[in-house]
Amino acid sequence: MPIELISFKTCPFVQRTLITLGYKDVAHEITFIDLANPPAWFLELSPLGKVPVLKIDGEVIFESAVINEYIDDITGGELQPKEPLLRAKNRAWIEYASNMLGTGYMMKMAKDKEEYETYRTQLMSQMQRIENQLDDGPWFNGDNFSLADTAFAPIFMHDAVANYRFSVINFESLPKISAWSKRLLKTPAVKQSVVPDFEILYLEAIEKSGSYCWKNSIR
Ligand SMILES: N[C@@H](CCC(=O)N[C@@H](CS)C(=O)NCC(=O)O)C(=O)O
Incomplete structure (x- = not known):
């Protein structure tokens, strides 16, 4: 199942994740929501009611810094210092x-x-x-x-x-x-x-x- 990123078009935290996905050339789908009128399914999914949220294999990850580490971890991990x-x-x-x-x-x-x-x-x-x-x-x-x-x-x-x-x-x-x-x-x-x-x-x-x-x- 492809990675799905829940996004709001001007959110800088989502943008961090898109940069990481793009830099790592990771295939993904984007679902845009309106944060002024968030759908019920999103509020159910996102523990803090915030984007970005990443869906992968039926699981949900939130917080851009955590999502980015995860994306890097599953694609070689070279975007984080080893020390x-x-x-x-x-x-x-x-x-x-x-x-x-x-x-x-x-x-x-x-x-x-x-x-x-x-x-x-x-x-x-x-x-x-x-x-x-x-x-x-x-x-x-x-x-x-x-x-x-x-x-x-x-x-x-x-x-x-x-x-x-x-x-x-x-x-x-x-x-x-x-x-x-x-x-x-x-x-x-x-x-x-x-x-x-x-x-x-x-x-x-x-x-x-x-x-x-x-x-x-x-x-
Ligand atoms: N610490 C979070 C911050 C994410 C965040 O603040 N996202 C904003 C949009 S840019 C949001 O979803 N706000 C909706 C709300 O606070 O209700 C992260 O790094 O992912």
């Missing part, structure tokens, strides 16, 4: 990336300037910490592309869209992140991890929220 300490550190940074996604989301949905600036400052400081963490690349762990790269890539894709509309992040002070994110955004598995109308849907969600950045953006 336990490095592997644990990678898991921690993947969790850190999840927090950054949360900050970015809160910033884009902020209703007023004060709230927006609070989250933007927080996001910049999170970015700076990653900048300090990165070595010479080309990837998060150096020579080897890994699940950490798949976890951070959606942040950069969302920022690329938001930046061109809202000037959110100034990458000039983040040269290592800038180079890494450009490299990630050119990677085929990353490019192919979103639906063709991703940009429109992403911007529509911000517009519908009536958030500060939408109302005040230069466009």
Whole structure:
């Protein structure tokens, strides 16, 4: 039975899994749901009511980081460091990336300037910490592309869209992140991890929220 991924079109956590599936060239089917109106079968299936959910051989796995480790494990395991300490550190940074996604989301949905600036400052400081963490690349762990790269890539894709509309992040002070994110955004598995109308849907969600950045953006 093929792998089935339950998805929401603009979810960055789903995107991580699609990058991993794409990078590993794993055959899969995608079922899209509307998170604003989730079907009963999905709520039955997903313990936290969240996407991504992966169905395989009648079993269900949830949480993007766990799903990605599983996909990598059943396809050779080379996207995770073998050495336990490095592997644990990678898991921690993947969790850190999840927090950054949360900050970015809160910033884009902020209703007023004060709230927006609070989250933007927080996001910049999170970015700076990653900048300090990165070595010479080309990837998060150096020579080897890994699940950490798949976890951070959606942040950069969302920022690329938001930046061109809202000037959110100034990458000039983040040269290592800038180079890494450009490299990630050119990677085929990353490019192919979103639906063709991703940009429109992403911007529509911000517009519908009536958030500060939408109302005040230069466009
Ligand atoms: N920790 C989860 C986060 C997933 C998540 O927050 N997904 C969002 C969409 S991007 C969701 O399903 N939200 C629905 C809800 O919270 O009700 C993961 O990494 O998979």
